[in-house]
Amino acid sequence: xxKMYQTTYSANFKQMKKIAFLFLLILPFLTIAGGGWPxxxxxxxxxxxxxxxxxxxHYTSTGGQDPNVTTGTFNTSLYAEYGITDKLTGIVYFxxxxxxxxxxxxxxxxxxxxxxxxxxxxxxxxxxxxxYGISKPGSxxxxxxxxxLGIPLGNDSGGxxxxxxxxxxxxxxxxxxxxxxxAAFGKIxxxxxxxxxxxxxxxxxxxxxxxxxxxxxxxxxxxxxxxYRIDVVESMMNGLSSAEGSQGATIFANNTEFAAYGYEAxxxxxxxxxxxxxxxxxFSGRLIFASPSYxxxxxxxxx
Numbered sequence: 060x061x062k063m064y065q066t067t068y069s070a071n072f073k074q075m076k077k078i079a080f081l082f083l084l085i086l087p088f089l090t091i092a093g094g095g096w097p098x099x100x101x102x103x104x105x106x107x108x109x110x111x112x113x114x115x116x117h118y119t120s121t122g123g124q125d126p127n128v129t130t131g132t133f134n135t136s137l138y139a140e141y142g143i144t145d146k147l148t149g150i151v152y153f154x155x156x157x158x159x160x161x162x163x164x165x166x167x168x169x170x171x172x173x174x175x176x177x178x179x180x181x182x183x184x185x186x187x188x189x190x191y192g193i194s195k196p197g198s199x200x201x202x203x204x205x206x207x208l209g210i211p212l213g214n215d216s217g218g219x220x221x222x223x224x225x226x227x228x229x230x231x232x233x234x235x236x237x238x239x240x241x242a243a244f245g246k247i248x249x250x251x252x253x254x255x256x257x258x259x260x261x262x263x264x265x266x267x268x269x270x271x272x273x274x275x276x277x278x279x280x281x282x283x284x285x286x287y288r289i290d291v292v293e294s295m296m297n298g299l300s301s302a303e304g305s306q307g308a309t310i311f312a313n314n315t316e317f318a319a320y321g322y323e324a325x326x327x328x329x330x331x332x333x334x335x336x337x338x339x340x341x342f343s344g345r346l347i348f349a350s351p352s353y354x355x356x357x358x359x360x361x362x
Contacts, residue, residue, distance in 0.1 A: 093140060093148070093190065093237075094201070094203075094237050094239035094250065094252035094254075094273075095192070095194070095200075095201035095202050095203040095237040095238055095239035095252060096192075096201055096203070096239060097142065097145070097146055097147065097148040097190050097191065097192040097203060098140050098141060098142030098148045099142045099145050099362075100142045100143070100144050100145050101142055102141075102142045102361050102362050103139065103140060103141040103142065103359075103361045104138075104139070104140040104358065104359070104361070105137070105138070105139045105140075105358065105359045105361075106137070106138040106139075106335075106356050106357070106358040106359075107135075107136075107137055107356060107357050107358075108134075108135070108136050108137075108138065108335075108354050108355070108356035109133070109134070109135050109354060109355050109356065110133070110134045110135075110136065110352060110353070110354040111131065111132065111133045111134070111352065111353055111354070112131070112132055112348055112350060112351070112352035112353070113129065113130070113131040113132075113350065114127070114129070114130055114131075114348035114349065114350035115127060115128070115129040115130075115350070116348075116349045116350065117346070117347060117348050117349050118317075118341070118343070118344035118345055118346065118347050118348075118349050119345070119346070120314075120345055120346055121345070122343060122344070122345055124349050128161050128162060128164055128174075129161070129162040130159070130160065130161055130162070130348075131158075131159070131160050132157070132158070132159045132225075133157070133158045133159075134154045134156075134157050134183055135154065135155060135156040135157075136153060136154040136155065136183070137151070137152075137153045137155060138150075138151070138153075139151045140190075143189075145192070146191055146192040147189060147190070147191055147192075148189065148190040148191075149187075149188075149189055150186075150187070150188045150189065150190060150205070150207070151185075151186070151187050151188075152185065152186040152187075153182075153185045154182060154183030154184070154185070154213075154225070155182055155183075156180065156182065157180070157181050157182060157183040157213060157225035158178060158179070158180050158225075159178065159179055159217070159223045159224060159225055160176060160177065160179075160223070161174075161176050161177050161178070161218070161222070161223065163176045164176075177218045177219065177223060178223070179214055179217035179218060179223045179225065181213055181214040181217065181225040181226075182212050182213060182225070183212065183213040183225045183226055184209055184210065184211055184212055184213040184225070184226035184227060185209075185210045185212050186207050186208065186209050186210070187207070187208050187210065188205055188206055188207035188208065188233075189205065189206055190203050190204070190205040190237075191203060191204050191205070199240070200238055200239065200240050201237075201238070201239040201240070201241075202236070202237070202238050202239075203236070203237050203239075204234070204235070204236050204237075205233075205234070205235040205236075205237070205256075206232070206233070206234055206235075207232070207233040207235070208230075208231075208232055209229075209230060209231035209232070209233070210230065211226050211227065211228050211229055211230055212226060213225035213226020213227070213228075214226060215227055215228030216228070227264070228262065229260055229261045229262040229264050230261050230262075231258055231259060231260045231261060231264075232258075232259045233256055233257065233258040233259070233269075234256055234257050235254055235255070235256030235269070236254060236255055236256065237252055237253070238252070238253050238254070239251065239252040239253075240252075246278075246280070247276055247277065247278060248276070248277045248281055249274070249275065249276040249277070250274070250275050251272070251273070251275075252272055252273050252274075253270075253271070253272040254269075254270060254271060254272065255268075255269070255270040256268075256269045256270070257269070260298065263298045263299045263313075264298045264299075264313050265294045265295050265296055265297050265298035265313055265314050266294075266295045266297055267293065267294055267295065268292075268293045268295065269290070269291065269292050269293075270291050271288065271289045271290035271291055272288070272289055273286055273287060273288040273289070274286070274287055275287075281327070282326065282327045283324070283325070283326050283327070284323075284325040284326075285322075285323075285324055286322070286323040286324070286325070287320070287321070287322055288320065288321040288322075288323070288339075289318070289319070289320050289321075290317075290318075290319050290320075290321070291317070291318045291319075292315065292316055292317055293316055294313075294315060294316050296314055298313050298314070299313060312346045314345070314346070315344075315345060315346045315347055316344060316345045316346075316347075317341050317343065317344035317345070317347045318341065318342040318343050318344070319339055319340065319341045319342065319344075320339070320340060320341075320342060321337055321338060321339035321340070322337060322338050322339075323335060323336070323337035323338075324336055324337075325358070327360070331359055331360055331361060331362075332358075332359055332360075333357070333358050333360065334355070334356065334357050334358070335354075335355070335356045335357075335358060336353075336354065336355045336356075337353065337354045337355075338351055338352075338353055339351060339352045339353075339354075340352075
């Protein structure tokens with residue numbers, strides 16, 4: 060096990076508790092696919108993904124960076140889109156296995172373990188939603204609205220001190236709008252999408268404004284896709300200043316903010332089956348890990 064040597068464990072660990080795995084909160088909304096295009100009736104998109112982040116530093120509440128006990132989070136999830144009608148798509152994100160751990164804390168002065176590492180295994184918070192196609196067939200731009208429910212199925216107080224989490228313990232609702240455009244440049248297919256959304260959070264957590272966009276292009280007769288994304292979360296600062304909610308003191312961060320960028324490559328092995336890999340990091344942030352996250356996945360695209 061990797062060990063982080065430090066003598067200021069107590070202060071750093073308190074800061075670490077404020078971070079409380081923001082990536083577990085934002086991941087569902089960063090993996091929503093499809094842009095403004097709803098699935099056609101009876102078609103579907105299904106993806107099995109392994110996502111992880113390991114970090115020994117974080118952005119503070121003022122935007123600087125501080126060290127923390129090395130922490131890792133691993134999420135194995137299922138994501139599905141299904142065309143209920145030509146305009147209405149059902150969406151589910153289900154992290155059926157989540158593992159989170161802290162490494163040992165070792166004193167730099169005497170080499171003794173001051174705090175032993177811990178880990179928990181659980182399911183994670185789940186999101187269900189629907190996307191509705193608003194634009195008419197043949198429109199130059201494609202426009203859709205989505206509504207999501209965040210179900211707190213994860214563990215929000217794991218470990219002996221409650222600092223390990225696979226969820227935030229609060230029920231949230233999000234409205235999102237996507238505006239998309241596709242184009243072709245010779246043998247290259249491409250698209251662009253922008254979105255904006257409002258996330259209402261309960262238990263005295265601050266609500267959030269989310270926006271971002273992505274561009275994608277394909278080669279090899281649409282077999283290989285390259286995607287670039289930008290996602291931004293801004294807190295409305297209308298909750299409690301700390302993570303204290305109706306459940307009492309909680310260890311999940313409130314008023315988190317970030318601007319992140321990400322790359323993804325997706326390769327179709329057949330007309331329906333494919334694999335993907337992604338990398339995501341932050342330009343800036345507050346109460347968020349200052350290390351990138353990664354994912355690999357396999358998907359089934361039933362058109």
